[in-house]
Amino acid sequence: MSTPSDKALVPFVSVDNMMRLVHHIGVEDVLRDLAAYIEADFHRWELFDKTPRVASHSDVGVIELMPTSDGEAYGFKYVNGHPKNTSEGLQTVTAFGLLADVYTGYPVLLTEMTILTALRTAATSAMVAKHLAPKGSTTMAMIGNGAQSEFQSLAMKAICGVDTIRLYDKDRAATEKCAANLAGTGLKTVICTSPEQAIEGAHILTTCTADKQNATILSDNMVGAGVHINAIGGDCPGKTELASGILERSDVFVEFPPQTRVEGEIQQMSEDFKITEFWKVLTGQTPGRTSERQITLFDSVGFAIEDFSALRYVRDKVKDTPYHYDLDLLADPDDPRDLFGMLTRAKT
Amino acid sequence: MSTPSDKALVPFVSVDNMMRLVHHIGVEDVLRDLAAYIEADFHRWELFDKTPRVASHSDVGVIELMPTSDGEAYGFKYVNGHPKNTSEGLQTVTAFGLLADVYTGYPVLLTEMTILTALRTAATSAMVAKHLAPKGSTTMAMIGNGAQSEFQSLAMKAICGVDTIRLYDKDRAATEKCAANLAGTGLKTVICTSPEQAIEGAHILTTCTADKQNATILSDNMVGAGVHINAIGGDCPGKTELASGILERSDVFVEFPPQTRVEGEIQQMSEDFKITEFWKVLTGQTPGRTSERQITLFDSVGFAIEDFSALRYVRDKVKDTPYHYDLDLLADPDDPRDLFGMLTRAKT
Incomplete structure (x- = not known):
């Protein structure tokens, strides 16, 4: 089986690696950096594609998608809110996020965002x-x-x-x-x-x-x-x-x-x-x-713009560190029209 | 560093593993199975939370999120559409998807969906x-x-x-x-x-x-x-x-x-x-x-319901196979209120 091309691989930051990245930089420096990224994005507020979050409610909680874009990058966060979770030993809020290239539509970062959201919320405040x-x-x-x-x-x-x-x-x-x-x-x-x-x-x-x-x-x-x-x-x-x-x-x-x-x-x-x-x-x-x-x-x-700033920050900071690995998330046949051929050849 | 609990780990199906899973079952059987799952979900159409896709348009393409829920599971697909990509050696459409438990809000499956979308589109037709x-x-x-x-x-x-x-x-x-x-x-x-x-x-x-x-x-x-x-x-x-x-x-x-x-x-x-x-x-x-x-x-x-059916199918089929591995995507401290403590202890 051939190895996927670079573009088909999406850098992934796990919870473990997010914690390592934060300690590598230092918690207070991360908070200061995030505040600067968020402030920069608030400065260019008007150019963002803004929409209220897309929520799916149930009796016990909500699952939301929070997308936004500055025209060059597109980001979204998945986040749940389940107040009753704490009593069951689970997090009230968990989150992950994705950053993509608007020009190709290809994702460029997938990352945990439970810890990152806590950091960006505090940095915004x-x-x-x-x-x-x-x-x-x-x-x-x-x-x-x-x-x-x-x-x-x-x-x-x-x-x-x-x-x-x-x-x-x-x-x-x-x-x-x-x-x-x-x-x-x-x-x-x-x-x-x-x-x-x-x-x-x-x-x-x-x-x-x-x-x-x-x-x-x-x-x-x-x-x-x-x-x-x-x-x-x-x-x-x-x-x-x-x-x-x-x-x-x-x-x-x-x-x-x-x-x-x-x-x-x-x-x-x-x-x-x-x-x-x-x-x-x-x-x-x-x-x-x-x-x-x-x-x-x-x-x-x-x-959503605060999450976008945080995703930009992680993308910029993680790339020269070992705190990520690649996920084979995107099918990328040599000939884009030959998805079926890629599948067939994978059998052998 | 302590290992994450089971609930914090999200099974991931890569492109490579999706191809292995499809060949393990057989392409025609997958198409037949998917058609049955989709038909079953069309039968209970009215109970789904339905919304048009959430699209972010640019001059060269679109990035969309397609969420839906049947009240027990929640699914969404990320998909781009960039017609000009083919001429640059990239896929016009790439996709991945996620299934989550509505009761806890925790994701239960992350999977490539470029191949899966091709299969579900054909199965629907x-x-x-x-x-x-x-x-x-x-x-x-x-x-x-x-x-x-x-x-x-x-x-x-x-x-x-x-x-x-x-x-x-x-x-x-x-x-x-x-x-x-x-x-x-x-x-x-x-x-x-x-x-x-x-x-x-x-x-x-x-x-x-x-x-x-x-x-x-x-x-x-x-x-x-x-x-x-x-x-x-x-x-x-x-x-x-x-x-x-x-x-x-x-x-x-x-x-x-x-x-x-x-x-x-x-x-x-x-x-x-x-x-x-x-x-x-x-x-x-x-x-x-x-x-x-x-x-x-x-x-x-x-x-979105067709993607939901496909996500359900992969969740059901992949679990007893080796064609997935776990991602450390969700922060899961022993005490849900002690996210910072988890971060601090990770330093040592």
Whole structure:
């Protein structure tokens, strides 16, 4: 049997190799690099082919495809969301992604994206906070200490200069896990026993809890002036974390409005609730933070362009490392019209 | 580093292994089996989550995602269409697909689908012809002798009892390739020098040419009464093969009307042009062929449910064979909330 041609082989990054790649570069450097790739793609937001994710819902969860393209590369992510999985020892969210060449339609990278999504979500949060949080922000409240919490904390350190994380979770074991994981990273962690205690003195308030319900993790009277709220956990219909009064007092920044109005914190608000597309802050079309006392709020749900940036990054970084191997994913007969002949010859 | 758990590993069928699997079972048996799986899924058509494909167009081609679900399994296919690729030594169409468990959202199969799509397209054509072609059809005209032609021919033999294929392509080399590939399969082939000659005495007329244009492969006066037309090549906007007069004289059967009206032969016709959804013939809701002199026409564009059937088939058949290996595609920490801990521990 003849060996497949180069073009028929697709570089694959397994979970194991993704972890090796991340340690090879260094976690904080990866977060900084990802933030730079994402910021660059937000700058050229208008040229992307944008579509809300394509979702297949069931009683217990959702499976989504998130495609986008910049005209040269095409990327998509497969991601599921099954809140009940945790109780069965499975991940709530797993993901993988693919990057392809628009000119040929041939895939050029297949990669795990569970870890990569955690990294790109944190890098996006910190990139946005760098532009919107009060100058000199050094303390973050981290409410919800699940799978995303350490990534958020390290990204805020690497990109915004945060040095102290005030941790709270209704499950104390989650907080202890997070504090233990952050030991030795250079971050000071403070274990708190209530959300109120966690936000004391914090400049950045990050909410990232997992319950699929309209919860009130932050109530209106808890949030004072001059903070940046990084709202991660409200990310699908029926799942929000903030009291609507907070949204009314904040300047709200979003990724892609058609998706955020359905999935984000602003699903609680009227359809004409005023929001700002964050990419317009980067391009200078709209102001970001304009006063010290302002409350800025990033209502993040995760958008396909962030995954695209992450796929570009992995493609660029992995190629000169051993952290990938080739998959024989594409049939590539010598004569493109002779697929059947290739099949027949494989018999011998 | 600990080994990933079973659930984190996704069985992968490479091109090489797909070819081995097909020869292990036998090409004609695979075509017969696929036709049975597809027919079974057409029978339960109404319970599928159906959506037109999600397409990303460029000047030179298209990249599409075709998802569907029956409520228990979820499948999607990635497929590109780049007509100019052939001239660059690449495939016009390459594809891969994934099957996942709706209950957990975890993928259960990743497979090449370039070869599998060729097989499922032919199996679909023959399954439909079995129900619509005149009784005792033994001769097929195969117009367009590219990558799909041998698969169509063998499927019509295996499923409909066709014994003679009359070949025509404007490129004589393609015809000779097809005839050579079919030698030894038990099919009699007749090399023809015009479409008119190819359809002489044929009961089934299959058109499958590659040019992306509104062409007239069959003109109105060429098609007499009492035949079945299997129109494969008209499968995207701006690409048709049949004169509209043929459509007017035929009873036209389609897969999924919202997709076929945009991509199929009937894109030439008005929006209310009468068509029949083929699944309704299978369930007995609508008649298929009702007279010997009737012209039946299957305006096939390929639909996600056919890929779903093919994915189900490969999942069922491959598991007890050596023709797959596991990919470490999903991060699966012991504690689902401790993704960061898994990453950290991987360093040591």
